[in-house]
Structures are given as C-alpha cells and as structure tokens.
C-alpha cells in the first residue's frame with residue numbers, strides 16, 4: 001500500500017448504461033473468501049463470463065445491427081481493454097468466491113490476438129478443492145478452423161458455436177456480412193477433431209426470419225454428438241428493435257420438433273443450467289431450448305459478466321456495470337487495490353445482487369437502458 005490515503009471512491013459511471021446499487025471501493029470490510037458467496041436471492045456465484053473484445057466481424061441483426069454498429073461506431077481502444085494478466089488476476093479472485101466455470105465471449109472472442117495465451121493462464125487456475133476450472137468459449141465460428149487446435153492445446157475444454165441456420169442465404173442475411181455457412185460448419189468439424197467435442201450449437205430463432213430452419217438444424221446435427229440449442233429471441237441491449245411477436249416460444253419449437261422426431265425430456269445436468277434438455281428416443285442425440293422470454297430462469301442464475309474494459313455486470317439485461325478496472329489499476333485519487341480489497345469488493349457487489357430481469361420483463365422494464373450483449377457477451 002503506497003503512503004497516499006485510501007480515499008473511498010464512487011466508481012466511474014459507464015456512459016453506456018443507467019443506474020445500480022452497491023458500489024464497491026475496495027474499502028469494504030474484508031472477510032477471506034470461502035468459496036461460497038450468495039446474492040440477495042440466495043444464488044451462489046458459480047459462472048463468470050468474460051468478454052475479451054467488443055468487436056465482431058459479424059453484424060447479427062439481433063445483437064449488433066449494422067445501422068448502429070456502423071463504420072462510425074467507436075469501439076474500445078486497446079488500452080481500455082483489460083490485459084490478459086488483469087483478466088487472469090480477476091478470474092483467480094472470482095474462483096476464490098466459488099466460480100467453477102469461466103466462459104470467454106465477446107463480440108467475437110477469437111478476434112482478440114493470442115487468445116490461447118489467456119486460455120493457458122486461466123487453465124492453470126484451480127478451484128478451492130484443487131480441481132480445474134471449466135474453461136469454455138462462445139464463438140461465431142468464422143475463424144474457428146484456424147484456431148481450434150491451438151485453443152484446445154492451451155487448455156480450452158468446451159466450445160459453443162452460434163449458428164442461426166444451414167441455408168446459406170438465410171445465414172448470410174442473419175450475420176449481415178455475407179459470411180458463408182460452410183466455413184462455420186468446417187470450423188465445427190475442425191474443433192471436434194481437435195478434441196473440443198461435443199460442441200454446443202446455439203441458434204437464435206426469430207419469427208419470420210429463420211424458424212423454418214429449426215427442423216433442418218436438428219436433423220443435421222442428429223447423430224453427431226453435438227447439441228443444438230434453440231434460443232428465444234431476446235430484448236438484449238437497446239439496438240435490436242426487439243418485438244415480442246418476433247419471439248418463437250420454446251414450447252412452439254419443441255412441438256414443431258416433436259412432429260419430426262421422437263423426443264423425451266431429460267433432467268438438467270446441474271442446477272442453474274439454462275437449457276431445457278430433450279433427447280432423441282433412439283439415442284441419436286440431444287437438443288435444448290433456452291427460454292429467457294417465455295420461461296424465465298432467474299431464480300437459479302449464478303452468472304456474473306465481466307466486460308472487456310473491466311466492468312462487472314450482474315445480469316445480461318443490466319443497466320450498469322461496476323468498475324473493477326479502476327480498482328485494479330488505481331487512479332489519481334486512489335492506489336491500485338490489493339487482492340484482498342478486490343475480494344472484498346467483488347463479494348460486496350455480489351451479495352447486493354437481486355437481478356431478475358426476465359421475471360420482471362414487461363411495460364415497466366421496456367424503457368430501461370440496457371447494456372449491449374456484444375459488449376458483455378451472451
């Protein structure tokens with residue numbers, strides 16, 4: 001600790017968002033982490049999603065519409081991003097509070113240079129009982145074929161690929177950069193060959209755009225071991241002009257699939273799993289549905305999200321992030337925080353958490369400014 005007095009500081013308000021609750025200054029009373037910290041609804045901190053870039057080479061209409069994220073859009077400067085060392089340091093502290101799974105997201109995480117080096121750092125982090133932290137990554141698959149082997153060798157355990165259709169014209173329209181579907185399919189094959197199987201395939205279903213691709217997706221990946229999850233189109237951020245009548249409820253998707261396949265419901269793998277699971281009766285595989293709109297799962301939500309520039313978000317639909325970077329780096333007004341001060345700050349923030357946006361979604365929440373999904377990852 002330098003000689004300068006430790007001045008309690010209200011963290012910098014993020015210009016991209018609105019209001020919140022418990023600010024942390026790193027001056028909170030420190031109790032050594034116990035591997036278990038619960039929020040106001042009794043939910044433990046188990047999953048950390050880390051956005052490593054706010055940039056993407058796609059312009060998916062439901063996430064990063066071109067008319068907003070155009071050539072004039074100001075993305076973060078490199079100096080604003082957390083370094084790999086800063087991310088790994090924060091990850092260790094989150095793990096000390098009970099995090100068991102770390103998912104790397106973006107934007108498109110594979111656009112971040114040398115990402116395998118970060119994965120190797122995270123792969124060396126152990127939970128309190130000495131087990132490996134489960135490192136996963138979500139990608140649009142555009143450069144996966146080139147990177148899969150390196151990622152697997154660095155310690156990546158699991159991968160999820162976003163794929164919104166098999167029909168090339170529909171896929172190109174949804175990514176809105178004319179990117180061919182065959183390259184993503186090839187990336188999936190290369191990743192599987194590199195040992196990252198089974199791969200989860202996430203398809204966002206938007207009525208009037210790609211719902212007629214649902215059966216084809218289920219048929220294509222049946223028997224491959226990969227698991228397709230159909231995701232309800234969500235009102236993330238404030239850019240995608242979301243409308244409820246463009247949502248295809250999961251019940252409708254399961255009904256549609258049941259016309260074509262013999263499916264049986266399956267118990268979740270663990271408490272808090274977001275996907276509802278269904279298995280092909282002949283054992284040829286599994287599909288899932290993720291129902292944030294029609295069937296909120298906030299009561300079991302154990303996820304925290306760290307933005308690319310070090311803001312901690314407690315919900316995908318949050319209005320504000322807690323500035324951990326200033327605590328990490330210090331400022332004119334305060335020295336950089338120690339590990340125990342960061343532990344105290346993160347514990348303090350999580351304990352004050354009561355987010356449950358999907359349960360509250362409606363006229364009251366509609367006007368709320370929300371952080372962009374491309375900034376904190378899905």
Ligand code: SF4
Nearest residue numbers: 298301315316357358
């Ligand atoms: S809406 Fe927020 S609290 Fe609810 S499940 Fe999603 S991220 Fe968790």
